[in-house]
Amino acid sequence: MLHDLQRDFAGVALTNSVAALLPHVSAARGSTERRLSVYHANTLNSLTDVLSAAYPVVQRIVGDRFFYGLAKAFIAAHPPRQPALFRYGDALPEFLTQFEPAKTLPYLADMARLEWARLDAYFAADCDPIDPQQLANVPPEQISNLKFTMHPAYRLLESNFPIFTIWAVNQPDLDPVPEVDFDQSEDGYVSRLTHTVIQRALPSDTLSWLRALKDGETLGTATALAMACDEAFDLQNTLRQHLADGTFSNFHV
Amino acid sequence: MAAFASGTPDAAWVEIHSENFFVPGGPRLAQLEDVRSHYAISCHGVGLSLGSAQGVDVDHLSTLRDLVDRIEPGLVSEHLSFSVVDDIYVNDLLPLPYTEEALQAVVRNVDQTQEAIGREILIENPSSYLAFVDSVLTEWDFLAELSQRSGCGLLLDVNNIYVSAENNGFDVSTYLEGVPGDAVGEIHLAGHSIDGSGEERLLIDTHGDVVAGPVWTLYQQALEKLGPRPTLIEWDTDIPELEVLLAEAHTAQRHLDAVSMPEDSSRVA
Numbered sequence: 001m002l003h004d005l006q007r008d009f010a011g012v013a014l015t016n017s018v019a020a021l022l023p024h025v026s027a028a029r030g031s032t033e034r035r036l037s038v039y040h041a042n043t044l045n046s047l048t049d050v051l052s053a054a055y056p057v058v059q060r061i062v063g064d065r066f067f068y069g070l071a072k073a074f075i076a077a078h079p080p081r082q083p084a085l086f087r088y089g090d091a092l093p094e095f096l097t098q099f100e101p102a103k104t105l106p107y108l109a110d111m112a113r114l115e116w117a118r119l120d121a122y123f124a125a126d127c128d129p130i131d132p133q134q135l136a137n138v139p140p141e142q143i144s145n146l147k148f149t150m151h152p153a154y155r156l157l158e159s160n161f162p163i164f165t166i167w168a169v170n171q172p173d174l175d176p177v178p179e180v181d182f183d184q185s186e187d188g189y190v191s192r193l194t195h196t197v198i199q200r201a202l203p204s205d206t207l208s209w210l211r212a213l214k215d216g217e218t219l220g221t222a223t224a225l226a227m228a229c230d231e232a233f234d235l236q237n238t239l240r241q242h243l244a245d246g247t248f249s250n251f252h253v
Numbered sequence: 254m255a256a257f258a259s260g261t262p263d264a265a266w267v268e269i270h271s272e273n274f275f276v277p278g279g280p281r282l283a284q285l286e287d288v289r290s291h292y293a294i295s296c297h298g299v300g301l302s303l304g305s306a307q308g309v310d311v312d313h314l315s316t317l318r319d320l321v322d323r324i325e326p327g328l329v330s331e332h333l334s335f336s337v338v339d340d341i342y343v344n345d346l347l348p349l350p351y352t353e354e355a356l357q358a359v360v361r362n363v364d365q366t367q368e369a370i371g372r373e374i375l376i377e378n379p380s381s382y383l384a385f386v387d388s389v390l391t392e393w394d395f396l397a398e399l400s401q402r403s404g405c406g407l408l409l410d411v412n413n414i415y416v417s418a419e420n421n422g423f424d425v426s427t428y429l430e431g432v433p434g435d436a437v438g439e440i441h442l443a444g445h446s447i448d449g450s451g452e453e454r455l456l457i458d459t460h461g462d463v464v465a466g467p468v469w470t471l472y473q474q475a476l477e478k479l480g481p482r483p484t485l486i487e488w489d490t491d492i493p494e495l496e497v498l499l500a501e502a503h504t505a506q507r508h509l510d511a512v513s514m515p516e517d518s519s520r521v522a
Contacts, residue, residue, distance in 0.1 A: 002354050003306035005385075006338040006347070013343040024350075025383045028422035030452040035382040035420075038457060043345045050344070080342040083300030083313055084272040088344075126278035152278070195280035 009039075014079050016040040047075050047088065054089045055115050057170045058096075058108060070099065086123055090116060107161035107182070114163050114199070117155040117190040121197050124153035129193075129246030142253050144220030148213050149250035153192035156211060162186045164201040193246045200245075205230035206238055210247075256495055258284045260291030264502065265520030266327060268295040268485050274324075275316050285324065295328040295439070295485070295522070296321060300342065303362045303376070304335030304349040314369045321370050328439055328483070330375035330408045331366070333359065333396065350385035351395040356402075363403040375438045376400075377408035380416040380445075380458035392417070393431030400436040407432065409482075410441035411472045412464065416456040425471055434479045442472060442505060443487040461490035464501060472505070476512045484509060484521045 008020040018036050027035050048071040052059055059067040078091045093112035102108050129151060138146065157163070162184040169177050188201040189210065202210070205226040212222035226233040242248065256262055267288055274285055288294065298317065301309055321329060334346035349355045359376075367374055378396060390398070396407055409432065418425045444462030448455050464472075464486070476482070486501045505521040 002350070002352075002358060003338065005350065006304075006306055006335055009335075009347050010338045010341055010343050013345055013347060014341070024386055026386055027383050028420065030449075030455070032383060034449075034453060035455065038382050038455070039345055039347065043343055046344045080344060081340060083302060083310065083337055083342045084275040084316075085344060086273070086276050123276040123279045123281070126282075192279065195283065 012036050013039045013043040015076055044072065044075065047071070047080070047085075050085045051075075051089050051092065054119050055092065055112055057115055057167055058092075058112050060170050061105065061108065061111065061166075062102070066101070070096075070102070073099065086119075090120075092116070107159070107163060107166060110157075110159040110161055110163045111166060113159075114157055114167055114190070117157055118197050118199065121153040121155060121190050121192045124151075124192060127152050127249045130243060130248045130251060132240075132243045135243070135251065138253070144218060144223070145253050146219040146251050147216060147253075148219070148248040150214050151191055151246055151249045153190075153197075154214075154247055155190045156187070156207070156214060157189065158187045158207070160185045164188050164199060167199070189247075191245060191247060198245060203230070205233040209233070209238065210242075213248075254284055254288065257292065258287035260287075262495060262499060264292060264499075264522045266293035266295055266483070266522040268297050268487075268522060271296045271298040271317055271320055271329075272300040274320055289324055292522075293327040294324050295330065295483075296324065296326040297377075298329075298331040299346065300336065301331050301362075301366065302335045302337035302342075303331050303366065304333065304347075304355065304359055305337045305362065306335075306354075306358050307338065308358075309362045309365055310337065314366060317366075318370045321372075328375060329370065329372060330377055330439065332377045332379060333392075333399070334379050346379055348379055348381045348383070348385075351388040351390040351392060352385075353389070356390070356395060356398055359399055360402045363399065363405050367403070367405065373404060373406055375406040375408040377410050377441065378413050378417075380410070380413040380456075382420050382455060382457075384421055391423070391428075391431065393428050397431065397433045397436075400433055405436075406438040407436045408439045408441060409437045409475060409479075410443070410487075411475055412441065412443040412445055412468050412487075413458060415465070415468050415471055416445050416458050419454075419456045426474070429471075429475055429478055437479050437482055440472070440475065440482045440484040441487050442468065442484060442501075459490055460487045463497075464504075469504070469508070473508055476508060481509050481513045486521070 005024060011017040012021050018033055025032060051071045074092055074095050080088045093109050093116055096102055096109040096112050162180060164186045165180055169180055186201045187207045190199045208229045209222045209226035212225050223235050257267055274282060301313060332346045336343045336347055400407055414425055414428050442464045443460045444464055446457050446459045448457050484505045488498055502521045
């Protein structure tokens with residue numbers, strides 16, 4: 001009985017469906033429906049705030065009114081499943097690919113994926129990156145057999161749109177705003193260096209190299225794949241850059 | 254939170270929403286460790302859903318236990334409400350009917366929680382906008398029974414008493430008289446907003462304004478009955494400058510000092 005009542009109340013809070021609950025509640029004065037609407041407004045507003053905090057660039061691109069409508073549709077279709085909200089909104093990128101009113105902005109779902117990757121990286125487990133000195137101690141003949149473990153915050157992203165550039169031009173107070181070539185595609189990664197989320201667009205050779213290492217290939221195999229993409233692939237500089245970015249948390253032979 | 258991480262503000266303790274720190278890692282947890290190094294912490298949960306007929310989520314409970322082990326808070330509290338049903342989480346503190354069935358569910362869930370984290374928790378009275386036709390107990394009798402059967406303490410939110418009394422037409426003094434004073438381990442104060450007028454006048458618990466005059470009066474009444482209790486000013490929407498918040502805390506401290514013996518150490522946060 002209590003369970004049924006609670007299911008009815010959740011329906012009020014999430015979608016303002018009051019009919020089932022009305023016979024069970026009363027107001028000391030005035031309209032009972034209006035009092036129930038307070039619970040719906042609280043729930044909708046607080047979940048919308050969670051989505052706003054997770055997707056600031058999506059909101060900036062579509063504007064507040066559109067975003068609130070999107071949030072309302074998303075919340076009705078995907079109510080939270082976990083009683084902690086730092087993971088709420090992970091289904092929004094996929095939802096956006098099917099969201100009819102957003103069809104005129106084909107890059108929006110990828111922008112949401114980038115923003116979710118940033119949030120995910122922000123909350124990822126703490127882990128010290130590889131100390132470059134340790135790597136320097138590996139005997140030269142074993143270098144090409146090295147395998148790396150990626151930092152828990154590390155995420156690769158591939159897009160048919162220039163999402164890293166679009167993200168950058170949508171940061172507040174940017175002056176002057178550079179031109180965006182929407183015909184460009186951009187791949188890249190998001191990670192966290194101690195407490196700061198970082199992101200970089202990557203050329204295709206480096207992307208192949210990182211994807212291979214992430215999939216557990218050896219440094220030798222990854223480098224061969226990168227050079228197949230672009231024979232000018234510069235292993236030394238690329239490795240140095242990624243050690244500085246804390247991309248790897250461990251290595252073994 | 255950054256100000257508290259540096260230890261600058263004059264406060265005896267700091268209260269956090271437990272679930273905000275259920276994250277695997279990153280700067281938010283690191284900042285909490287910094288705050289912990291300067292202040293005592295109170296862990297105030299909003300997601301355990303102690304009123305759920307389906308019981309509490311064991312994973313949630315074990316994450317809470319990890320946080321409690323890590324932070325070693327002075328107090329751990331939750332709400333008399335539910336927010337989980339059929340594994341959907343409604344991000345609001347939804348009210349319970351005050352029936353024997355609901356009482357048994359809450360007692361069971363509180364027992365399980367106290368056992369899992371190995372300590373007593375405080376349960377906070379909700380703000381409510383309506384009543385259930387099936388209720389057979391008053392809220393204060395429900396809380397008294399809950400405390401007696403489970404051994405939990407109470408977190409008395411004075412603003413919530415005022416908001417619920419205005420909305421549901423009961424007398425705040427009767428409420429205060431009915432609460433088992435010895436069980437109260439903490440007091441909350443907060444601001445509310447008034448929406449509509451006449452028949453449709455409704456007080457809404459917003460945590461987004463200064464504490465209202467009648468709530469200060471009720472706080473004074475509560476302290477006279479209970480004696481001094483650790484008191485927290487809640488403000489989590491439209492958060493003002495830190496000075497405004499600290500001024501509210503100082504007002505509460507003056508009320509506390511007026512009822513405290515010199516050896517009492519109840520403080521405001």
